[in-house]
Amino acid sequence: MWGVRGRGIGYSAGMRDTAVNAHYQQILGDTSPWSVSEVRLDVEHLVNEVRLTVRPDTIWACPKCQNRMHIKEWRTRRWRHMDTCQFKTVLEASVPLVECSEHGAQTVQVPWAEGSSRFTLFFEQFAVQVLEACPTARASELLKITWDEADGIKQRAVRRGLARRHVTGLKYVCVDEKAVGRGQDYMTVVTGVIGGDPRVLYVGDGRDEAALNGFWEWMGLEACAGIKAVSMDMSQSYQNSTRRYCPNADLIFDPFHMMKMLNRAVDEVRRREMSIGTGSERDALKQTRQMWLWGEENLPDRHAARFEVLKKSSLKTARAWRLKELWRTFRACIDVDDAHAFFLKWYKLAMQSKLEPLKKVARSFKAHLAGVVTIFKHGFCNSLAEGVNSRIQLLLQKSCGYRNRQRLKTDILFHFGGLNMDPLAAQ
Numbered sequence: 394m395w396g397v398r399g400r401g402i403g404y405s406a407g408m409r410d411t412a413v414n415a416h417y418q419q420i421l422g423d424t425s426p427w428s429v430s431e432v433r434l435d436v437e438h439l440v441n442e443v444r445l446t447v448r449p450d451t452i453w454a455c456p457k458c459q460n461r462m463h464i465k466e467w468r469t470r471r472w473r474h475m476d477t478c479q480f481k482t483v484l485e486a487s488v489p490l491v492e493c494s495e496h497g498a499q500t501v502q503v504p505w506a507e508g509s510s511r512f513t514l515f516f517e518q519f520a521v522q523v524l525e526a527c528p529t530a531r532a533s534e535l536l537k538i539t540w541d542e543a544d545g546i547k548q549r550a551v552r553r554g555l556a557r558r559h560v561t562g563l564k565y566v567c568v569d570e571k572a573v574g575r576g577q578d579y580m581t582v583v584t585g586v587i588g589g590d591p592r593v594l595y596v597g598d599g600r601d602e603a604a605l606n607g608f609w610e611w612m613g614l615e616a617c618a619g620i621k622a623v624s625m626d627m628s629q630s631y632q633n634s635t636r637r638y639c640p641n642a643d644l645i646f647d648p649f650h651m652m653k654m655l656n657r658a659v660d661e662v663r664r665r666e667m668s669i670g671t672g673s674e675r676d677a678l679k680q681t682r683q684m685w686l687w688g689e690e691n692l693p694d695r696h697a698a699r700f701e702v703l704k705k706s707s708l709k710t711a712r713a714w715r716l717k718e719l720w721r722t723f724r725a726c727i728d729v730d731d732a733h734a735f736f737l738k739w740y741k742l743a744m745q746s747k748l749e750p751l752k753k754v755a756r757s758f759k760a761h762l763a764g765v766v767t768i769f770k771h772g773f774c775n776s777l778a779e780g781v782n783s784r785i786q787l788l789l790q791k792s793c794g795y796r797n798r799q800r801l802k803t804d805i806l807f808h809f810g811g812l813n814m815d816p817l818a819a820q
């Protein structure tokens with residue numbers, strides 16, 4: 394329908410071209426001081442080229458001093474725009490490199506794209522939506538861009554979102570370590586509730602004090618003073634970091650992590666019993682590993698009959714399991730005093746169990762008792778953050794191929810940061 398040059402099937406220049414140019418100008422919105430001057434359909438390569446030119450009398454002013462800038466040179470740049478039918482739409486324009494005598498050389502920013510991106514803002518907006526909805530490989534296939542280009546769009550989106558985000562009035566945060574890959578490599582993920590939803594606020598390298606310090610530094614001292622409680626595992630480094638930066642924060646030891654410690658202890662008891670138990674004990678324990686780790690109500694029906702006998706047996710593993718299941722009722726405590734009383738009873742039973750792995754965990758809980766019971770003071774439950782954590786876990790599992798740490802951090806913030814990444818949205 395529009396002018397196809399040199400292939401004998403188009404219309405001649407004139408009214409038709411003007412109408413097509415105006416049509417594209419309308420699609421692109423305000424592109425001043427450039428305007429659409431030519432639209433050319435390359436049928437052979439399925440490309441629709443839109444040429445923009447700048448008015449020759451344009452005066453370029455320095456953004457810092459408003460003085461007139463002189464053009465040093467022109468560079469031809471191209472940007473991919475949204476497809477038209479099956480045709481790739483590409484914008485092309487000459488962009489000046491200008492120079493202010495005081496503030497030096499600057500590349501002029503075009504209004505339809507960001508920085509040195511090779512995509513228009515419209516295209517990036519669409520790409521962000523596609524990337525949010527499917528894995529990078531699939532998204533780049535749909536968008537007909539390379540994996541690296543898709544990654545670049547993501548990184549710009551996250552940078553844009555982070556620059557726009559203002560976290561105010563934050564009272565509670567959850568800190569969690571995440572294992573990356575198969576090795577002993579870790580990340581520190583900080584989650585907070587913003588506008589009623591759990592959001593990843595920060596991703597730090599490693600799981601030491603410095604990994605969390607970075608988050609507090611980013612928050613600033615004033616905001617840190619407003620933090621009332623921080624949920625974490627029992628690692629010393631997170632405790633140290635929080636105590637150092639947040640003078641008014643209570644430490645809460647995450648019930649999920651305490652449960653993990655207990656489950657590990659139960660499993661250790663089972664393994665020892667498997668290796669040094671009598672023949673009948675070893676037979677009884679065969680292929681029961683997971684049964685002891687599920688919460689009782691989550692045990693699949695197919696194991697119910699066997700486990701009914703096992704759990705009442707005199708096996709050491711069964712004794713450890715009963716202590717673990719008893720601990721699970723801790724969350725039903727009504728306040729700090731109640732939690733305290735419950736703990737003392739449970740601790741006594743654990744110490745009497747003669748099961749060294751359980752005793753070790755019980756001692757560790759006792760050493761951190763203040764942070765074990767504080768959860769009932771704040772009524773703050775990190776089940777919200779747990780939802781995000783399990784989704785991050787899924788992301789980590791799905792993509793063991795994260796060779797690049799920065800990419801993983803970008804992906805976590807891209808998907809779970811709740812950021813406003815729309816390139817066309819108001820700042």
Ligand SMILES: [Zn+2]
Nearest residue numbers: 455458493496
């Ligand atoms: Zn200047």
